[in-house]
Amino acid sequence: MPRPLIIDTDPGVDDAVALVLALRSTEADVRAVVASYGNVDLDHTLGNAGRLLALTGRTDVPLGIGADRPLVHRLDRRATLVHGEDGLGGRAAGLADPVAPRPGSGIALMAQVLEETTLPVTIASIGPLTDTALLLATYPHLADRIERIVVMGGSIGGGNVTGAAEFNIHADPEAAQRVLTQDRVPVALVPLETTLACSAGPDWLRALADADPVCAELAAMIEPVRAVYRSRYGHDAVALHDAVALLECVEPNSLVARPIPLAVDTGFGPARGATVPQLTAPDAADLPAVGVMAAPDVRTVLDAVLDRLRKA
Numbered sequence: 134m135p136r137p138l139i140i141d142t143d144p145g146v147d148d149a150v151a152l153v154l155a156l157r158s159t160e161a162d163v164r165a166v167v168a169s170y171g172n173v174d175l176d177h178t179l180g181n182a183g184r185l186l187a188l189t190g191r192t193d194v195p196l197g198i199g200a201d202r203p204l205v206h207r208l209d210r211r212a213t214l215v216h217g218e219d220g221l222g223g224r225a226a227g228l229a230d231p232v233a234p235r236p237g238s239g240i241a242l243m244a245q246v247l248e249e250t251t252l253p254v255t256i257a258s259i260g261p262l263t264d265t266a267l268l269l270a271t272y273p274h275l276a277d278r279i280e281r282i283v284v285m286g287g288s289i290g291g292g293n294v295t296g297a298a299e300f301n302i303h304a305d306p307e308a309a310q311r312v313l314t315q316d317r318v319p320v321a322l323v324p325l326e327t328t329l330a331c332s333a334g335p336d337w338l339r340a341l342a343d344a345d346p347v348c349a350e351l352a353a354m355i356e357p358v359r360a361v362y363r364s365r366y367g368h369d370a371v372a373l374h375d376a377v378a379l380l381e382c383v384e385p386n387s388l389v390a391r392p393i394p395l396a397v398d399t400g401f402g403p404a405r406g407a408t409v410p411q412l413t414a415p416d417a418a419d420l421p422a423v424g425v426m427a428a429p430d431v432r433t434v435l436d437a438v439l440d441r442l443r444k445a
């Protein structure tokens with residue numbers, strides 16, 4: 134039985150790879166895609182999500198309009214240096230016209246999916262956690278309809294947007310705190326160190342480009358990101374962060390979990406947005422733990438991602 138899935142996303146090149154992986158996985162029943170601000174502004178992420186639904190022929194999947202800013206503190210920091218001004222490595226304008234979003238709010242669409250489902254729904258949160266926090270806060274009675282929330286974000290080591298914080302958490306630390314410290318819905322966190330460890334190298338990227346027209350388009354989107362990674366990290370490999378999280382969604386236990394209670398730094402110091410393990414906190418035993426995910430075998434993860442992308 135395909136697993137019901139809602140994807141909250143800020144496409145974003147790695148989001149694009151993740152969306153194609155989910156939309157092409159027979160084990161996933163994608164019930165809704167909701168686009169929010171994040172890598173680029175909402176007007177771009179919404180159009181990009183609509184283009185990716187059209188690109189994969191999945192115009193059956195409803196598209197929702199997510200948040201256009203963080204919950205509390207406005208932050209206009211985007212990731213255009215990595216994802217391009219259009220969010221898709223400069224390729225958006227050449228794609229098919231986007232699927233139009235459903236009127237109303239994306240949170241209401243998510244709630245409608247949860248109200249109508251007969252099976253528990255997995256929520257993949259691969260952008261800022263603003264929408265996910267709003268869903269939990271607005272519809273607490275629907276929490277038991279959610280199987281788990283799989284978050285791409287956070288880091289137990291250093292960050293990528295600052296020395297301490299990963300981009301998705303840093304974008305809205307208050308929202309992240311709301312999601313990562315609640316005890317109603319299980320949370321699996323796929324952190325930066327795991328997604329960086331699963332970076333795709335030249336052979337993987339070439340195999341993607343050679344697979345089919347949709348994969349070739351993804352490979353073309355990735356190229357400018359690859360150049361940024363080469364200059365930033367000094368080697369020819371690209372972390373497709375969100376695709377690793379979506380692999381865990383469609384193929385549970387691709388990654389292994391370590392239960393760790395986390396706190397999010399919502400202060401305004403240099404560590405704002407850091408996800409801080411609370412294993413040594415006096416009340417650690419009473420804190421809800423997040424499943425912090427690691428890759429048992431990087432090659433297996435990368436092969437599984439590629440296999441799913443190539444399933445047309």
Ligand code: RIB
Binds near residue numbers: 143301
């Ligand atoms: O830090 C990586 C995360 O931030 C990914 O989800 C990427 O798409 C950006 O949103």
Ligand code: CA
Binds near residue numbers: 144
């Ligand atoms: Ca993302």
